Amino acid sequence: MPAASLVCFHSLISGAVEHRLMSRVKHWNQNCSLKISASLSDQSFQPAAKSLPITSKVETLLDSVKWDSKGLAVAIAQNVDTGAILMQGFANKEALAVTIASRKATFYSRSRSTLWTKGETSMNFINVHDIFLDCDHDSIIYLGKPVGPTCHTGAETCYYSSVYDLLGDQESIQDHLASTTLYSLEATISQRKDEIDSLKNGKSSWTKKLLLDNELLCSKVREEASELVETLLQNEDKTRTASEMADLIYHAMVLLKLKDVKMEEVLEVLRKRFSQSGIEEKSSRKRSSNPS
Amino acid sequence: MPAASLVCFHSLISGAVEHRLMSRVKHWNQNCSLKISASLSDQSFQPAAKSLPITSKVETLLDSVKWDSKGLAVAIAQNVDTGAILMQGFANKEALAVTIASRKATFYSRSRSTLWTKGETSMNFINVHDIFLDCDHDSIIYLGKPVGPTCHTGAETCYYSSVYDLLGDQESIQDHLASTTLYSLEATISQRKDEIDSLKNGKSSWTKKLLLDNELLCSKVREEASELVETLLQNEDKTRTASEMADLIYHAMVLLKLKDVKMEEVLEVLRKRFSQSGIEEKSSRKRSSNPS
Numbered sequence: 001m002p003a004a005s006l007v008c009f010h011s012l013i014s015g016a017v018e019h020r021l022m023s024r025v026k027h028w029n030q031n032c033s034l035k036i037s038a039s040l041s042d043q044s045f046q047p048a049a050k051s052l053p054i055t056s057k058v059e060t061l062l063d064s065v066k067w068d069s070k071g072l073a074v075a076i077a078q079n080v081d082t083g084a085i086l087m088q089g090f091a092n093k094e095a096l097a098v099t100i101a102s103r104k105a106t107f108y109s110r111s112r113s114t115l116w117t118k119g120e121t122s123m124n125f126i127n128v129h130d131i132f133l134d135c136d137h138d139s140i141i142y143l144g145k146p147v148g149p150t151c152h153t154g155a156e157t158c159y160y161s162s163v164y165d166l167l168g169d170q171e172s173i174q175d176h177l178a179s180t181t182l183y184s185l186e187a188t189i190s191q192r193k194d195e196i197d198s199l200k201n202g203k204s205s206w207t208k209k210l211l212l213d214n215e216l217l218c219s220k221v222r223e224e225a226s227e228l229v230e231t232l233l234q235n236e237d238k239t240r241t242a243s244e245m246a247d248l249i250y251h252a253m254v255l256l257k258l259k260d261v262k263m264e265e266v267l268e269v270l271r272k273r274f275s276q277s278g279i280e281e282k283s284s285r286k287r288s289s290n291p292s
Numbered sequence: 293m294p295a296a297s298l299v300c301f302h303s304l305i306s307g308a309v310e311h312r313l314m315s316r317v318k319h320w321n322q323n324c325s326l327k328i329s330a331s332l333s334d335q336s337f338q339p340a341a342k343s344l345p346i347t348s349k350v351e352t353l354l355d356s357v358k359w360d361s362k363g364l365a366v367a368i369a370q371n372v373d374t375g376a377i378l379m380q381g382f383a384n385k386e387a388l389a390v391t392i393a394s395r396k397a398t399f400y401s402r403s404r405s406t407l408w409t410k411g412e413t414s415m416n417f418i419n420v421h422d423i424f425l426d427c428d429h430d431s432i433i434y435l436g437k438p439v440g441p442t443c444h445t446g447a448e449t450c451y452y453s454s455v456y457d458l459l460g461d462q463e464s465i466q467d468h469l470a471s472t473t474l475y476s477l478e479a480t481i482s483q484r485k486d487e488i489d490s491l492k493n494g495k496s497s498w499t500k501k502l503l504l505d506n507e508l509l510c511s512k513v514r515e516e517a518s519e520l521v522e523t524l525l526q527n528e529d530k531t532r533t534a535s536e537m538a539d540l541i542y543h544a545m546v547l548l549k550l551k552d553v554k555m556e557e558v559l560e561v562l563r564k565r566f567s568q569s570g571i572e573e574k575s576s577r578k579r580s581s582n583p584s
Contacts (some may be wrong), residue, residue, distance in 0.1 A: 168349065255533070270541065274480070
């Protein structure tokens, strides 16, 4: 490993803020064993000896952020697999520097005037896979994987109050997480399963029929896969392909529910294959070792 | 429709801010034809005559937000289908009120000290499907569907600068959008297709092999569907189910690429089935009209 990549974290940061940063980092870095190289090398970063010292690169990057008059920028933590927005806080220069080096989502608490790493007390860290700046360099995404629930209430994310629910006419408002399409569908399928399990007299539905009949469900998954394939072989319109893929995903997700598997787990499998040797190579190996 | 639901938008807002709001809303509301009922009724909101007037409900909700010392809260626009964070701005009370009523993502511009609706000049609106407040009521998600690219640069989202790319050793840094797992996979498959199309000598890969051989691809999609089904029928471990579902999604996404269909289009199909009569009923109808 080139010497430049062995720079210790504390040398990245100018002296004035070093002490505070080091006390922050000590949770996971008792002996300054956390090296910028170690935290970066498992992703897209491959430092080379000829490059500028990482220290100055980090400093240049930190200076490129348009910090507001209080030295802050908005920092949004997002689940790398599901896309769920987990929480939003603010980062100052030190918080971003710590996050870059430690890969633990770290913010600046405006109420306590101090850095805080999400999970430092609950251990529900957000392990950061990548960090993005917006076009104006004044807004940050920490794209990462949460360990446990993110919200202090125990909810998966901090966003569970729908404005339109609050404005609605329900006598009691149930929390519902801000969910994108795939996870709204997953929640609906879960609800149908709960209705079956609790013997509630909900209205009949196709999902319930599938959940109660493995043979029917399996034949539908196979059938939808065949119909998807036919759209390619028969050169059908692309809207047919989108429609058949939607059918396949829905029926396969009902099967996932019966096996108690979440889409997030499936996406984690995909991500890990990706980032190790690539799904392509893995699929290829599987095929050659087990031709079918 | 109950009388209470026919409240005109301008009556929702207290007099002091009404004029500014109405000029903002006139783009899509020349004759005050935009009614809160119309904008809410297609989602989860069903006002009834016995309910409190919507006006006071909206006012109560707006007052429940913890606006900062400048009267602002962070507002994040997120794609309802893909989960992509499109942009981040700030909302004041009026901006949130306009967004609730108009379902067009609206912000407060700190530099111009005025409201602005994303898309008011470019027509690239973000059509809001739901709005969420976080646990502290000081952060807002506009969950919506963008019309065209969100970023003023023409990029799909404003987040295309990876910190780890910027800290890396590349001589030229290519923009890459902040993407969650499914869309990173989609981008990789697209890249393989581009390499084939441009006759570039990229390294060989399983994805390329699939892209070049319809028969092989179709047999793999069918095979992976069967293997997924077997994990249920043979009561295999749930990790096998997650793995086979990952295989199925990957191979099906290669097929989508050949048909030039994006996962976002598939998710849009799922969402529309959902919100109309429910995918369950639709699937059921399809089945009874076309048994197979």
